[in-house]
Amino acid sequence: MGRQPCCEKSGLNRGPWTIEEDHKLMTFILSNGIQCWRTVPKLAGLHRCGKSCRLRWINYLRPDLKRGALTEAEEEMIIQLHSRLGNRWSKIAAHFPGRTDNEIKNHWNTRIKKKLQVLSSNHTSHTPLQQYEDCEVKKEGGTMKPESATEQGEIKLELQGTLVFRDPKIPQFDGRFNYGLHEGSNMGPVEIQKADHTTTLFSEEISKPLPEDFLQQWIDSPLPWDFFSDLKEDT
DNA sequence: AAGTACAGCAACCGCTTATAA
DNA sequence: GTTATAAGCGGTTGCTGTACT
Incomplete structure (x- = not known):
């Protein structure tokens, strides 16, 4: 029943790969391709686990890998x-x-x-919402639900809703946004996106402590738009 | 020059998911 | 439908090189 075990756990090389091992693996895969990682080390003459070979190939040997630092x-x-x-x-x-x-x-x-x-x-001195001060913002529905709570009292919320922006600098787009926050914390960036157009808003104004009654009030309310009081709301 | 701390990265570990038997 | 295993994935570890004291 089931498949054969991946590899013997004993007697296999571990740690950094040698040039010789790299060469064996590369030569084998380039000429045979990959059918089953379990058989690769045996057929390639390597004393490695198939899993280790897979990782080495994917992360280091693949010819299509882009080298160098990320831009x-x-x-x-x-x-x-x-x-x-x-x-x-x-x-x-x-x-x-x-x-x-x-x-x-x-x-x-x-x-x-x-x-x-x-x-x-450095965020408290950062007010990029000003960037959008000419925006008209229209809300189109939305929900908010508690996602998880920890014993330390950390509460994560998920908020979903739709905003429609109208701005001379940004073509009209609607967006979906999610965020998590916990008591006493600053809220992270709110991302507004559509297709290939993504931008991020920040505001220290939306930092709020979350006592239980306030939280419940929030959960019960259809939309917590107080967060966006900085923006002109077009309802 | 030697010792220590830190950053970066390759590789491993263990869990989850997909799939063959 | 169940079981066992391969492959995939994300978290973590530990080695190596470099900067600092």
Whole structure:
């Protein structure tokens, strides 16, 4: 029943790959292709687990890999995608031909995360909502629901709704936005997007503590539009 | 020059999902 | 429908090189 086990766990090489191992794996895959990772190390003459071979190929040996540091534009796109997809690195990596999920994950954890932390700590002096002060904003329905709560009292909410913007600088578009926040925190960026047009709004004005009654009031109310009091609302 | 701290990244671990038997 | 396994995925670890003291 079922399939054969992937590989023997004992007697296999571990740790960094040698040039010779790389060469064996690359030569084998280029001439035979990949049918089954389990059989690859055996057929290629490697003392490695199939899983390890797969990882080495995907993250390092694939000929279509793009080498070199990620560009500013790529970084910006990662931030945008991460705000929508969260830590789904493979989904994010799918938008970057030649880049691997591991590469993007590492880049996020070692660089972007820190960059954003610095940005958010400077956030109180940042008022990009002014950028949209000429906007007319129209609400078109929306829902809000508690997503999760922890024992530490951290509450995450999901808000979904539709905004229609009218702005001379931005063609009219509707958007879907989601965010999470917890008691006493600043709310993160609110992303407004449609098709290939994505932008992000920030505001320190929308930082609110969330005592239970206030939270309930929020949950009960159809739309928490107080968050957007800075914007002219066209109802 | 030596020791320590830190950053970056490759590789591993363990869980989840898809699929063959 | 159930079970076992391969493949995929995200979190984490640990090695290596570099900067700092």
